[in-house]
Amino acid sequence: MTTLLINIKELLQVRETSISKVSGADMKKLPVLENAYLYIIDDVISSVGLMVDIEIASADKIIDCTNKVVLPTWCDSHTHLVYAGNRAQEFVDRINGLSYEEIANRGGGILNSAKKLQETSEDELFAQSAKRLEEVIQLGTGAIEIKSGYGLTTEAELKMLRVAKRLKETYNFPIKTTFLGAHAIPANYKGNQDGYMDLVINEMLPKVAEQNLAEYVDIFCEKGYFTLEDTERLLKAAQQYNLIPKIHVNQFNAFGGVALGVKYNALSVDHLEELNDDDISALQNSETMPVALPSCSYFLSIPYTPARKLMDAGLPVALATDYNPGSTPSGNMNFVVSTACIKMKMTPEEAINAATINGAYAMGLSETHGSITVGKAANLIITKEIESYNVLPYAFGNNNIEQVLINGKVI
Numbered sequence: 001m002t003t004l005l006i007n008i009k010e011l012l013q014v015r016e017t018s019i020s021k022v023s024g025a026d027m028k029k030l031p032v033l034e035n036a037y038l039y040i041i042d043d044v045i046s047s048v049g050l051m052v053d054i055e056i057a058s059a060d061k062i063i064d065c066t067n068k069v070v071l072p073t074w075c076d077s078h079t080h081l082v083y084a085g086n087r088a089q090e091f092v093d094r095i096n097g098l099s100y101e102e103i104a105n106r107g108g109g110i111l112n113s114a115k116k117l118q119e120t121s122e123d124e125l126f127a128q129s130a131k132r133l134e135e136v137i138q139l140g141t142g143a144i145e146i147k148s149g150y151g152l153t154t155e156a157e158l159k160m161l162r163v164a165k166r167l168k169e170t171y172n173f174p175i176k177t178t179f180l181g182a183h184a185i186p187a188n189y190k191g192n193q194d195g196y197m198d199l200v201i202n203e204m205l206p207k208v209a210e211q212n213l214a215e216y217v218d219i220f221c222e223k224g225y226f227t228l229e230d231t232e233r234l235l236k237a238a239q240q241y242n243l244i245p246k247i248h249v250n251q252f253n254a255f256g257g258v259a260l261g262v263k264y265n266a267l268s269v270d271h272l273e274e275l276n277d278d279d280i281s282a283l284q285n286s287e288t289m290p291v292a293l294p295s296c297s298y299f300l301s302i303p304y305t306p307a308r309k310l311m312d313a314g315l316p317v318a319l320a321t322d323y324n325p326g327s328t329p330s331g332n333m334n335f336v337v338s339t340a341c342i343k344m345k346m347t348p349e350e351a352i353n354a355a356t357i358n359g360a361y362a363m364g365l366s367e368t369h370g371s372i373t374v375g376k377a378a379n380l381i382i383t384k385e386i387e388s389y390n391v392l393p394y395a396f397g398n399n400n401i402e403q404v405l406i407n408g409k410v411i
């Protein structure tokens, strides 16, 4: 099957040679071909170029992209998309004055989602999650990471990861899975944090590895959740199973989680709403991707990750949704890109780099996704007719996507 996109007004993120990520001042550079074509054979990009140079005369399917922008699909490297029900009541409680922390202390928050998930059958959990996945694909997401962490018992954690695996198989879609058993201390372990860490490390972790259910390991390293000691214990134990860290750090407090992640070669450190100079120094000369989650900052009214500070220090930044029922009930990467521009003062070029190639890096997918490069997966967004790609972040809240192609097929 061959597909030819012609008359593309702007073809974004065209990289002749594959790069793994972009950092610092390079994030301002977004390579664009104007009046371009793109040719797909089966599920991969076969050639790209200017319309004036096109030599391909026919294809099984031709898509006219006059006045439209084409770009690689979004790479959403941080989600909790597999969850049960919602926490709309807590949203209302927050409007009425309770803080995220107060809600969690009353047994709401993550524990509320864990209770719901434990009571939900695997098939029902799959059905709810599949609906969310289908929705975000229509919004232009073409690769995604999914965490466990709303199970908090061995059985429920495994159930979440099995559901993520089934999504991957059912949709033939790039999904990376992360074991986040250390997301919160369940009520029956209150006052026995070490006991819960023992369960995570000695029972959950080996089963996750043995059943090949995750590639990454995560922990919510935060005051009131898990300490630096817990984090180090987990990351050390995970090494023997070759589970790579991608960790929640610095959401509310900065106390050394970033440096610890770097020490254990974390693929990414995520959140970073609070960030100090030591964190920046730790990230310099590391291969760890800082990941910002602006929709979470928006929803919880907490600070935005200082992306400018990171980029000015020569570092890369990736953008992701954090899709989850508590702090970010939205998997919309278009909103993330807009919010990064509007609130974090990222330029459209920086935000698009952060949401494509750098997101791919944060999932270990930059060899196959995240740019328009010959040989990479033909996962593409075709916009509606727009003046330029600047309109994507500018027209926040609008859906400017007309078509999404996954593995070369319009979905």
Ligand SMILES: N=CN[C@@H](CCC(=O)O)C(=O)O
Binding pocket: 109, 110, 113, 220, 248, 251, 296, 322, 324, 325, 326, 327, 328
């Ligand atoms: N911060 C930790 N975990 C999630 C939110 C969890 C929840 O409130 O359900 C996050 O990344 O924001």
Ligand SMILES: [Zn+2]
Binding pocket: 078, 079, 080, 248, 322, 324
């Ligand atoms: Zn998260």
